[in-house]
Amino acid sequence: MIEGYPGRESVRSGDVLTLHVSTTAERFRADFYRVAERLEFAGNTPWFPGGVAPVPPHPDVPGEPASPAADWNWPAFTCAAPERPGLYLAVFVTEPGGAPPEGVRGFGREFFVVRPRPGAESGPILYKKSTFTRHAYNRADNGTGARNSSLYENPVYVRPGGHKVSMRRPGGVDDLSYWDAPFVKWLAEEGYAIDFCTDLDLHEDPELLDRYRLLLSVGHDEYWTEAMRTHAEQFVASGGNIAFFSANTCWWRTHVTDDGTAIVADTDHHVDGVFPHLPATDQWWPPDGAGRPENALTGVSFRNGGMWPGEWPGDRPRGGFAVQHAGHWAFAGTGLRDGADGGPQDFLGAGTPLIGYECDGAAFAFDAAGVARATGADGTPPSFLILGLHVLEPVADYYAMRFHHWNCPPREPEITSPPAATMGVHTVPGGGTVFTAATTDWPTIVGRRMDPQVERVTRNVLDRLGG
Template sequence: MIEGYLGRESVCLGDRLAIHVATTAVRFRVDFYRLGSVLEFVGSSDWFPGVAAAPPPHPDGLVEHASPAVDWNWPGYECAVPADWRPGLYLAVFVEESDERVPCTLPNEPGTLRGFGREFFVVRPRPGAETGPILYKKSTLTRHAYNHSDNESQIRGSSLYDNPVYVLDKPTEPRGHKVSMHRPGGINDVAYWDAPFIKWLADNGYSVDFCTDLNLHENPEMLSRYRLLLSVGHDEYWTEAMRAHVERFIAQGGNVAFLSGNTCWWRAHFVDDNTAFVVDTDHHVGTTFPNLPATDQWWTPPSDGVGRPENSLTGVSFRNGGMWPGDWPGDRPRTGFAVQHADHWVFAGTGLRDGTDGRPQDFLGAGTPLIGYECDGAAFEYDDAGIAHATGVDGTPESFRILGLALLEPVNDDYYTMHMSHWNCPAREPEITSPRAATMGIYTANGTVFTAATTDWPVIVGNRLDANVEQVTRNVLNKLSE
């Protein structure tokens, strides 16, 4: 048995990568791979002495459940990151001692990487040596919130969602659910969202740099060296600094493509020298809610929340979208987005129609699980011609243009109420004043912001399930990275 985690999930070329590993083997090494068109083996570390280590016990005395809230403090090792590696998203695969020093065998298709005993990290270029105009933000906060710290033989069930720890009245940090980023857990999120989309980017000739949420949080000048920021997949947790840096980037003419859903739903706070974070959410601890209303909800008016609707950044909000009940990622209706404004440059080369020519309205992504499993929407109303317009009552910018709608019907009780142990929107917003719909759209505020409004946009693109969704993605990337 071998498992581990990284001291920090981002490193610059030529620096050293801190790795923490627990193993029952006498020796182990780390094999490194870069994600791209194929999974490229780039080298191995030296052999390290193996040391067994146990996870910290859960503070509530829950047997077999480790604490998600503290540094696991496993033995540390360092590996050099050669200066001649290329920037990108990499895998560190922990390999127990064997008779031959050979690369670990992994599938060569990036979309088949689910498993334990491995972690991802970002290799950044040195400032001034950026690869191109596009920066891909890996949503590491969300990854850690959902990380159960399981391994191949044990379900520990320790996360922000499973047996969480709520911290009260500490002078050095805010109250809320606490999650350490120094825990193992595997790379299911990378396998599902990132690997297929990164392969598609490489296959289509896009050279991108990568960063983590912590990079964006710590470095206000990083965005100024790019034209386009990508938010990909499930991007739920944002700090004040992350949001401020992106909003300033847009105000100064930078562009953002939210190829993501459930985006910027909770405000997080880095603590413990930026190795952990705290967020006051509506998750159960045991059988109770520690604090309601949860004060780190971005859109909820103060003092019950932050009072800064995520719509003002993204154009859309999870409260006007939703999630599908059932196992992750779950099946859901495959209607796609009803197309509006088919003459917009976003739809160039697709041949899609919006019904204004008297012919039937087309649906982008119809027949694929494009919508969800979590998706965001804007409050809207129809005009006399049947065109949907954002009302702005929820904070969506005035210039937001709805390019596609996916009505979330029929609505069931799970849709609005208890799901995944959330104290959901009806308690905060009992009057539902707009139809719930995933809302693809775009707005301009010096810079331009496109939102796909669904977690699974990169899955459809990366797995090449719909040619028109791919074409829209090319149009967005090409136009906004100019």
């Protein structure tokens, strides 16, 4: 058995990478693979002495052997990070030789990001790996049994503040395998030069985005700090662009603690059946929360969207987005129609599980011509143009999110539109443009080349906003 985690998930090209490892083997090493068109072998560490490290007990739930709040403080081993910037998979091995991994998913491995040195950026596009969300959901399992060590299954509440999650814990790489690896492969095959960063990088560096034209948010991007939000909004206000190929985006405000090794968020999750603090003050949109609706940045919100109620990722209805404004640049070359000429209306992604497993929406109303238009009742900018709509009805297909959990505030009473996945775009006056796909699984459909029209919209967004 072997498992581990990086001391920090991003390093500069050629800098020192720290790995924390526990193993029953006498020795181990880490093999590095760059995630691109394929898993490219990028070197390895020297052999290090092995040893089993303890797992911290849960402070609130007797008998649970793993705490999501504690730094697991396993032995640290240092090595030189790869020189080439990119997204990397570290595979921990205990025997020499052997075949390279057949895929990304699995235990005994972790990911990290190598950032370019200043002035050596690859191009105008920066891909943000949603690491805070990954840590909130990380169960810290190791392939031999479930530890249930996540914010959702065995949360720890610290006072003052909220639920705490350490970023120094082991776990699988399901999120990387499901969303990021297929999409990064597609980007590489299409010839896009991409740099990578983590949530912590965007949180810490107010000048990070100055060196890029387009920021990508991909997959499940639920947890944002005030600094991340501020840096992103300043970027757009100064002419930068963002593409949210994601959903459930910016739902919880989180706070970085412990010198950048943990996050804390006051959410509505219970500890051993008891809700330690309600209302949840770190929800972005309510007045008794952060009071900054996420719509102001993204154009959409999870409170107007929905989620698939079954197993993750599961299968879902395959209706796709009803196309609106087919003449918009986002639809160039797709051949899609919006029905404005009296003909049929097309549906982007029809036949694929594009909508979900979670999706965001904007409050809307249909005009006299039957075109859905954002009302702005939820904080969505007036310039937000709805390009695609998928009404989440009947609720037998989706759990309609009139609120996220039973203990969160209901949607604003002036919002009368049904929950709907709402793809769209808006431009900040005098600033940049924000595109939202409004569904977590957009990068999955693109990365697995399941729909050429969804791919074409993605290229249009990257080319137009990335320059």
